[in-house]
Amino acid sequence: MEFRKYVRRPGLRGALSSLFSREYETVRAVDGVSFEVPAGAKTAYIGANGAGKSTTIKLLTGIMTPTGGRCLVNGVEPYRDRRTAAQAMGVVFGQRTQLWWDLSVTDSFRILQRIYDIPDAVYQRNLGIYRELLDIDELGGTPVRMLSLGQRMRAEVAASLLHDPKVVFWDEPTIGLDLMVKDAVRALINRANTELGTTVVLTSHDLGDITSICDQVLVVDKGRVIHQGTIAGLVATASQRSVLFSHSGPETLDETVREVDAMLPKATASVTDDHRVRIDYPADQLTSREVLASLLERFELTDCYAPEPELKTVIQEIYTGGRA
Ligand SMILES: Nc1ncnc2c1ncn2[C@@H]1O[C@H](COP(=O)(O)OP(=O)(O)O)[C@@H](O)[C@H]1O
Ligand SMILES: [Mg+2]
Structure with missing residues (x-):
C-alpha cells in the first residue's frame, strides 16, 4: 500500500514553485x-x-x-x-x-x-x-x-x-x-x-x-x-538472555561481578536488588550451558536460574529497531 504525500518546499520560493509543479513523495506504508x-x-x-x-x-x-x-x-x-x-x-x-x-x-x-x-x-x-x-x-x-x-x-x-x-x-x-x-x-x-x-x-x-x-x-x-x-x-527469539545466581564463597557481591566479567567477557554481570548476581548475555554469543559451566567450575552455587525472556523486552527490541 502506497500513499502519495505532497512534498512542501521550504520558504516562499518553495511555496510558489510548488504551485506549478507538485512533487510527490511516495510512502510505502505496507510493503x-x-x-x-x-x-x-x-x-x-x-x-x-x-x-x-x-x-x-x-x-x-x-x-x-x-x-x-x-x-x-x-x-x-x-x-x-x-x-x-x-x-x-x-x-x-x-x-x-x-x-x-x-x-x-x-x-x-x-x-x-x-x-x-x-x-x-x-x-x-x-x-x-x-x-x-x-x-x-x-x-x-x-x-x-x-x-x-x-x-x-x-x-x-x-x-x-x-x-x-x-x-x-x-x-x-x-x-x-x-x-x-x-x-x-x-x-x-x-x-x-x-x-x-x-x-x-x-x-x-x-x-x-x-x-x-x-x-x-x-x-x-x-x-x-x-x-x-x-x-x-x-519470546524464544529474544537476543538477550540472563542467568541469576548466588554462591557460598567468601567473595563479596562486587568481587563476584568483577570475576564473572573477567571470566565471561561477552556477558555483563550486575548485582540485583535481592543480593544476587545477574549475568546478561547475547544469545548469539553464548549459551546458558556455557554460562552455567563457567559458574559451576568457579563457584559453590547455592542458587541458580535462567528466567524466561520477557515478551516486553522482545517487543521493545523490535520497536526500537533492534531487529532491523
Ligand atoms: N493517509 C495517509 N497518507 C499518507 N501517509 C500515511 C497515511 N496513513 C498512514 N500513512 C503513513 O503510513 C505509515 C504506516 O502508518 P500506520 O498504518 O498508521 O502505522 P501504525 O498503525 O503501525 O502506527 C506511516 O509512515 C504513516 O505516516
Ligand atoms: Mg495505528
Missing part, C-alpha cells in the same frame, strides 16, 4: 506484507508506531483499496464488496469512531441492528451481555461526541460485536479504558472466541491485552512481516 490468519485464532498484530498496522487493518476492513496486491477476508475482497464483507466483521479503531457522532449509543446500536439485519433474539442477547459488562446504560442518551474516550471505547467494543461477526479487527481497543473495563473487554473477546469461534486480529500497545487475549503474533516492521507464530516462539 510485501503477506500472511494468513487461521479462522478461530487470536492474533496480535505487533509493530512500532508507523509500522503499517492501521493501514493493514484499513485494507482488511475495506476502508482502503490497496494500490497493489490484494487481500481476502472470508473469501471476499473487502474493498470490492464492502457490504458483504462488513456483515462478517467487527471493527474497532481507537483513533476514529464507527458510531454516529450526534446520536446516543442506544440509537447507534438500533441503527446497527437495522444495517446488519440482526435478529431480535441475537440483538437482545448481545445487548444484555454488553450492558452489564461494559456498563452501557450509564452512557444513556448522551450523544457519542460528548462521551469521554473511555466511555466511547466501551460503546465501540460493544458495537463491533453486536452482529456476531466471524472476525473482529480491533486497532487499539483499550485506549483510554481503566483496568476494570479493560478486563471486561478482554473477557468479552475471549468469550466471543470460545463460544462463537470469532477470529480476532488485535493491535495494542498494552501488553496485557496481548497476553490475556492472543495466542498468535504477527510482527511487522517497516511494512514487512518479520515474525509470525506463537507468543512463546516470539
